[in-house]
Amino acid sequence: MMYEVVIPAAGQGKRMKAGMNKQLIELRNEPLIVRTLKVFENDEWCRGIIVVINEAERTQFEQLFSRFHIKKITAVVGGGKERQHSVYNGLRAVKNSDIVLIHDGARPFVTIEQIHELVNEAKEHGAAIPAVRVKDTVKKVCDQFVEETVERSGLWAVQTPQAFHVSLVLRAHEQAQKDGYIGTDDASLVERIGGKVKIVEGDYRNIKLTTPDDLLFAEVILSNWVSS
Ligand SMILES: Nc1ccn([C@@H]2O[C@H](COP(=O)(O)OP(=O)(O)OP(=O)(O)O)[C@@H](O)[C@H]2O)c(=O)n1
Numbered sequence: 001m002m003y004e005v006v007i008p009a010a011g012q013g014k015r016m017k018a019g020m021n022k023q024l025i026e027l028r029n030e031p032l033i034v035r036t037l038k039v040f041e042n043d044e045w046c047r048g049i050i051v052v053i054n055e056a057e058r059t060q061f062e063q064l065f066s067r068f069h070i071k072k073i074t075a076v077v078g079g080g081k082e083r084q085h086s087v088y089n090g091l092r093a094v095k096n097s098d099i100v101l102i103h104d105g106a107r108p109f110v111t112i113e114q115i116h117e118l119v120n121e122a123k124e125h126g127a128a129i130p131a132v133r134v135k136d137t138v139k140k141v142c143d144q145f146v147e148e149t150v151e152r153s154g155l156w157a158v159q160t161p162q163a164f165h166v167s168l169v170l171r172a173h174e175q176a177q178k179d180g181y182i183g184t185d186d187a188s189l190v191e192r193i194g195g196k197v198k199i200v201e202g203d204y205r206n207i208k209l210t211t212p213d214d215l216l217f218a219e220v221i222l223s224n225w226v227s228s
């Protein structure tokens, strides 16, 4: 079942404090973004990759795509102020598919098995996202004091790729834009227009490299990685 994927990679990576776009950080001699792209490059169901970049970094990214032989890229589009704006720019470049995946450039450890499960579920339900059960106790805090302990049993931590019918996620983004609403993931935009979102059991290793500690976790994941 074929799909296209939008990869937002236009963030500044402020929390990583690397002084550069975190997607260009090398993990074992391979830039993070290249690791992410290779998963989709090697997936026979993927018919096109749309990468969203910061225009100031276009040349740097395009050189990487060519150096690492990433051939499925169908568009490289400029990003926006928030992740959501970048994703919307990418979605408008989807041309040939009913199903689109949206996947953070900063999550290199997604597997093809996970992708296929999400595509199948999205085809059936309209939207499907990977998530892992929250393991810690979660508290709502205000001014450094606990307001309440949140019931944990229904809490899941959500990842990407998030998979959608193209028409549904475009409608959700357009409505959010009209309302001036910014969500922290794409599924939340679908939820707010009444769309059902199916949860697929995720993988704790599918981390988003966000802070410097995540580089250590990435090393550990890589040293135990058995590629599929
Ligand atoms: N305006 C933005 C912001 C984020 N992203 C991308 O969205 C993904 C998830 O975002 P996050 O990890 O929060 O990245 P940054 O926004 O770069 O991080 P920070 O908030 O620490 O600056 C990343 O692959 C990032 O490059 C994007 O394309 N456009």
Ligand SMILES: C[C@](O)(CO)[C@H](O)COP(=O)(O)O
Residues within 6 Å of the ligand: 083, 104, 158, 159, 160, 184, 185, 186, 208, 210
């Ligand atoms: C989309 C996401 O990766 C799901 O966990 C996450 O919400 C992105 O959040 P950020 O604010 O860009 O870190």
